[in-house]
Amino acid sequence: MIWETVRLSLRSIRRNVLRSFLTLLGIVIGVAAVIAMLTIGSGTTQKVKADISKLGSNLLVVRAGRPAGPGGPGGLDQVVRPLAEKDLAALVAHLTGARAISPASQKQVRVIFGTESLTSGVTGTDSAYLDARDWKLVSGRPFSDSETRSGTGVCLIGETVRQQFFGAGDPEGEIIRVNRTSCKIIGLLEPKGYTGFGQDQDNVVLMPLHAYQRRIAGNRDIDNIYIAADDRTPTSELQPRVEDILRDIRRITPDRESDFGIRDMTQIADAMASATTTMTGMLGAVAGVSLLVGGIGIMNIMLVSVTERTREIGIRLAIGAHEKHILIQFLVEATVLSLLGGIIGILIGLGLAGLASATLTIPFAPSPAVILLAVGFSALIGMVFGFFPALRGARLDPIDALRHE
Amino acid sequence: MAAGAPLITFDKVWKSYGQGEARVHALAGVDFAIRRGEFVAIMGPSGSGKSTAMNIIGCLDTPTAGTYSFMGVDAGRLDRNRRAMLRNLYVGFVFQGYNLLARTTAAENVELPLIYRGVASRERRDLAMQALAQVGLVGREHHTPAELSGGQQQRVAIARAIVTRPTLLVADEPTGNLDTARTHEIMELLTKLNKELGLTVTMVTHEADVADYAERTIRFLDGHVVSDTANLETA
Ligand SMILES: Nc1ncnc2c1ncn2[C@@H]1O[C@H](COP(=O)(O)OP(=O)(O)O)[C@@H](O)[C@H]1O
Ligand SMILES: [Mg+2]
Secondary structure, eight states: OHHHHHHHHHHHHHHTHHHHHHHHHHHHHHHHHHHHHHHHHHHHHHHHHHHHHHSOTTEEEEEESOOOSTTOOOOSSSOOOOBOHHHHHHHHHHOOSEEEEEEEEEEEEEEEETTEEEEEEEEEEOTTHHHHHTOOEEEEOOOOHHHHHHTOSEEEEOHHHHHHHHTTSOOTTOEEEETTEEEEEEEEEOOOOBOTTSOBTTSEEEEEHHHHIIIIIOSOOBOEEEEEEOTTOOHHHHHHHHHHHHHHHTTOOTTSOOSEEEEEHHHHHHHHHHHHHHHHHHHHHHHHHHHHHHHHHHHHHHHHHHHHTHHHHHHHHHTTOOHHHHHHHHHHHHHHHHHHHHHHHHHHHHHHHHHHHHHHTOOOOOOHHHHHHHHHHHHHHHHHHHHHHHHHHHTOOHHHHHHOO | OOTTOOSEEEEEEEEEESSGGGOEEEEEEEEEEEOTTOEEEEEOOTTSSHHHHHHHHTTSSOOSEEEEEETTEEGGGSOHHHHHHHHHHHEEEEETTOOOOTTSOHHHHHHHHHHTTTOOHHHHHHHHHHHHHHTTOTTOTTOOGGGSOHHHHHHHHHHHHHTTOOSEEEEESTTTTSOHHHHHHHHHHHHHHHHHHOOEEEEEOSOHHHHTTSSEEEEEETTEEEEEEEOOOOO
C-alpha cells in the first residue's frame, strides 16, 4: 500500500518534471546551503585546529609588551622592554614542566639565490625551536649548539623556498643570500601547507639567533620565547610559573603589571573553533529561512495539485478510498517531493563543499549525521507543509469532486 | 439481513438543497424497493432527481429526511468512512463520462478499487485481467484511456466496477456519450453481467430502447416517482 503510494507519487512528480523542479528549488537551495556551510564549517574548524596544533600543541608564547586579549597586540601606552637573553636563560634554568624552550625573532626579508629572489619569513632561533614547534626535517640536520652559540651563517629552509630556488633539486650545501648576509643551507623543513588565514607556512628560513641578531635585526632582542609543555603539564599550570620566573628576572615589583604577555595556543584554538561554530550557526539560520520558503512552495504546489486532481480524488472516493487513503496519498507525494529536493540539495551542497575545500585547501569533512538530519528535515518539511493540502483533498465531497471539470 | 428482504429500500426519502425561498427538493418523499438481482432502469426528464437518487443508492450521498437502507443497513446515517467501506465492498459505479484516471493504463484503472481493499499486487493483476476479459477487452490492458475509444473506455469502467465482485452496479447514463452501436454493445454487456453474475443493476437513461434492456422502469418527475412498472419481455 505505502509502496504503491510512493510509486504513484513518483509518477505524478514525473508528469510535471519542470513544475516539480521549480517547486523544489527552495528546498534544494536551502538544503544545499545548509550542507555546504556545515561541511565547509567543520572543514574549517578542523583546519584551524590542525593549524593551531601545527603552531605546536601545548605551546606558550611569550612576547614583550603588556598582554591584551587573546591574539591582540600589546598595549601602546608604554615603551616596550624587549625580551633578552637573560630572560631565556632564567627560564631554561628554573622552569619545570617544559619540554622545550626556544627563542625566536622574526622578520620578512628578501632572500636571493642566483637571479631568483623571494620575500620570506626569516626566523633567528636555536636548535630547540624544531622541538618546541613540532617541526620536522625532511633532510639535513638542525643547528649544532656551537653554530647556535657562535651565530654561524647556516640555515634551514621551507619547501616554498626550495621550490623557488632549486625546483625539485637538492638544496643542501647551497649558499643563499638573506638580506646582505649569506648562509649555507643545511636542511629542509617538512612541508606544512597554508594556515587557515592563507599564510604560507613553508615560505620560511631558519637561522641561528645570533646570526639573525647580528646580521639582520641589528640588535640583541628576542621577539618571542616558545615554551612547549611536557606531556604531564597542562599549559594552564605552566603559564603562572613562566610568569613568576620572568617577573622575577625582569624585576617587576608586585604592585606593577607584567610588561610581557604569555599566549596560550590551546586557548586560541578553542576560541577559533567556537568562532567558526558561531558563524556556521548564523549561516544555518539563514538557510533555515530558505527552507521555510521551500516548505511554503511545497504547500502551494500541493494545493494546486489537489485542485487539479479533484476529479481523480472524486473517482478514488467513489470506488472506496477512505479519507485516510487520500490524505496519505498526498502526504506521501509532498514528502517524496521534498525528500527529492533534499537529496538533490545534499548532492549540490556536498559538491560545493568539495569545490570549496579544494580551492581553500581545507579538509572535505562531510558529516553523516548532518546529511541524515537534512534528509529527515526535508521529509519533515514535506509532511508538515503537505498536510494542509492533503487534508483539503481528503475532505472533498465525492459528488462535488466528481462533478468538477 | 432477512432472506427475501429488498437490497435497497427508499422510505419517504427527501433530498433538499438551499435554504428558505431558494430551497430545492431534488427528491420529495420517494418510496421504492429493489431486490437482489434486479435490473432497474430509472427514467425522467433532466433535473427530476435521478442522479440524486443514484448517489444515495450508491452510498455517495445521504438523504436530508427519510430512510435509505442498503442490505438492511441504515446507510443514510453512516459516516463518510463507513459509506466508503460499503462502496468498496458492495457497490460498483459506472458514469456517463467514464471517469477513468488519465495517463493510467486500463489494467491499473481496474486494479484501483482492489488497492483500497489491500489486495496483494499479484492477485490484483490477475483479478483485473479477469475483469477485463469479462468485458471483452483482452489485449488492451496496457492502453491508457486516451488510446481507447469511448465504448472501450466505458468497458474499462465497467471492469473496474465489477472487479471487486460487487452486489450492486450503479450506472448513471452509462451510454449517454456513446453512439447507437456502442450503446447496444454496452447494454448487452450489462445484461450479461446481470444474468450471469446475478449483479443487481440500477441504471439511469433517457432512451426508451436502453431502458428496455432492464426488467423494470422507475420514472421520476420533479423529485417524485410517477410510475414504477415491469418491462414486457421483448427478447
Ligand atoms: N449540490 C446541489 N446543490 C443544489 N441543487 C442541486 C444539487 N444537486 C442537484 N441539485 C438540484 O436537484 C435537482 C435534481 O438534480 P439531479 O438529481 O442531478 O437531476 P437529474 O439527474 O434527474 O437530471 C435539480 O434541480 C438540481 O438542480
Ligand atoms: Mg443526472
